[in-house]
Amino acid sequence: MKFGPTPWQTVGPFFGPALVAPGLDVLADSHTRGQRIFIEGQVLDGDRSPVPDALIEIWQANAVGCYDHPEDPRQDKALDPAFHGFGRAGTDKSGCFRFATIKPGPVPGVDGGLQAPHINVSLFARGLLRRLTTRIYFPYEELNASDPVLKLLPEPRRASLIVKQVAKGRFRFDILLQGDDETVFLEI
Amino acid sequence: MASLVGYQPEDEASHPPNAYPDYVSTRKRAPVHPPIRIAHTLSEITGPRLVRGASVLESLDLTRGSGGEALGERVIISGRVLDGNGRPIPNILLEIWQANAAGRYAHEEDRHDAPLDPHFSGAGCLLSDAQGRYRFVTIRPGAYPWANHYNAWRPSHIHFSVFGPGFASRLITQMYFPGDPLLALDPIFNSVSAPEARDRLIAAFDVETTIPERALGYRFDIVLRGRNATPMETSR
Ligand SMILES: [Fe+3]
Numbered sequence A: 001m002k003f004g005p006t007p008w009q010t011v012g013p014f015f016g017p018a019l020v021a022p023g024l025d026v027l028a029d030s031h032t033r034g035q036r037i038f039i040e041g042q043v044l045d046g047d048r049s050p051v052p053d054a055l056i057e058i059w060q061a062n063a064v065g066c067y068d069h070p071e072d073p074r075q076d077k078a079l080d081p082a083f084h085g086f087g088r089a090g091t092d093k094s095g096c097f098r099f100a101t102i103k104p105g106p107v108p109g110v111d112g113g114l115q116a117p118h119i120n121v122s123l124f125a126r127g128l129l130r131r132l133t134t135r136i137y138f139p140y141e142e143l144n145a146s147d148p149v150l151k152l153l154p155e156p157r158r159a160s161l162i163v164k165q166v167a168k169g170r171f172r173f174d175i176l177l178q179g180d181d182e183t184v185f186l187e188i
Numbered sequence B: 001m002a003s004l005v006g007y008q009p010e011d012e013a014s015h016p017p018n019a020y021p022d023y024v025s026t027r028k029r030a031p032v033h034p035p036i037r038i039a040h041t042l043s044e045i046t047g048p049r050l051v052r053g054a055s056v057l058e059s060l061d062l063t064r065g066s067g068g069e070a071l072g073e074r075v076i077i078s079g080r081v082l083d084g085n086g087r088p089i090p091n092i093l094l095e096i097w098q099a100n101a102a103g104r105y106a107h108e109e110d111r112h113d114a115p116l117d118p119h120f121s122g123a124g125c126l127l128s129d130a131q132g133r134y135r136f137v138t139i140r141p142g143a144y145p146w147a148n149h150y151n152a153w154r155p156s157h158i159h160f161s162v163f164g165p166g167f168a169s170r171l172i173t174q175m176y177f178p179g180d181p182l183l184a185l186d187p188i189f190n191s192v193s194a195p196e197a198r199d200r201l202i203a204a205f206d207v208e209t210t211i212p213e214r215a216l217g218y219r220f221d222i223v224l225r226g227r228n229a230t231p232m233e234t235s236r
Helices: A142-146 A155-161 B195-199
Strands: A036-044 A054-060 A086-090 A096-102 A118-125 A132-137 A164-167 A170-172 B002-004 B074-082 B093-098 B123-127 B133-139 B157-162 B171-176 B216-219 B232-234
Touching (some): A036 A118, A086 A096, A132 A155
């Protein structure tokens, strides 16, 4: 057997009992610092039919833009012991999901600048042989204009990564897997 | 200035495309637009290490879950979690799930007309040890039918979900058994075009792991994405 990376294979439809548990979609508790937000959405396929067997994972920085991870060099100063930054939700029968979290702070980029506040998203499903990755951005952020990822996207497609505010602290992020107006997916 | 070490691009020859029409479910789900390549930042290099609330066991035995012994052929699966240079990665979370010996998942949506086993949940999680090794005892899963094409049966397989060191190194895959005649007919397995890459999805029978009078042993190493050799500069 030649050495090399283990190939991706689909998560399939039956991951629920192993990967999904109550509470994994709640990232913040009463001790967590920052603005509490809800992000809800629906996953739709190329026929705009709901995808009831998708798994969504999010990974984000805390309220001051620090990741709970040893490779973030600001650990000692900026860590929030009540926030770890990882969430996971399976979609329900109507393809819907929901996370309760906090709004992340801006994270350093590679060029010395700051990236706009964002949440990293992985999407897995039956019918996806590999993970899809994307990012959630927030509306009305000054840093959006200079964000290195948003700047790469053609203007009409950029909107797909910016959540719509539906109420105070409640945001909507629908994921369209396929079609002219499909969500922008990122190769990382 | 702090330095960050990014990940090498995914080795495309080792992975399936998302659009693979022989696997029918991909037809309405695979994106049409190519993904947009971005540079790695702290967002991609950091990543979750543990799933909150997951009870992680040092050794995992799925064959005696709830007050009785699971039915079927006991097997021991062991291996190492390695980085792209073959170095072991300790403390990596592995989550696994599979059908029972009859080919049925303990999942409400599984409609296969095969018996459930009250003593087999088919799901668990564990951590790689200081040398990157993992090991669990389970039942060899049965083949099961699916509606993808005429007379379609999935080969025996165990699903693995692996958190590497960063968001960029996440991997979900399936482990197969050597000599399974269904492999040649399975579009999910064959979505990986390179034969040597497909071989990496097949566990190897291992007499050293095998326990006399108890269970056959198989080895399955998991190789995650490689890191770059040199750091990139970033300000802090
Ligand atoms: Fe399966």
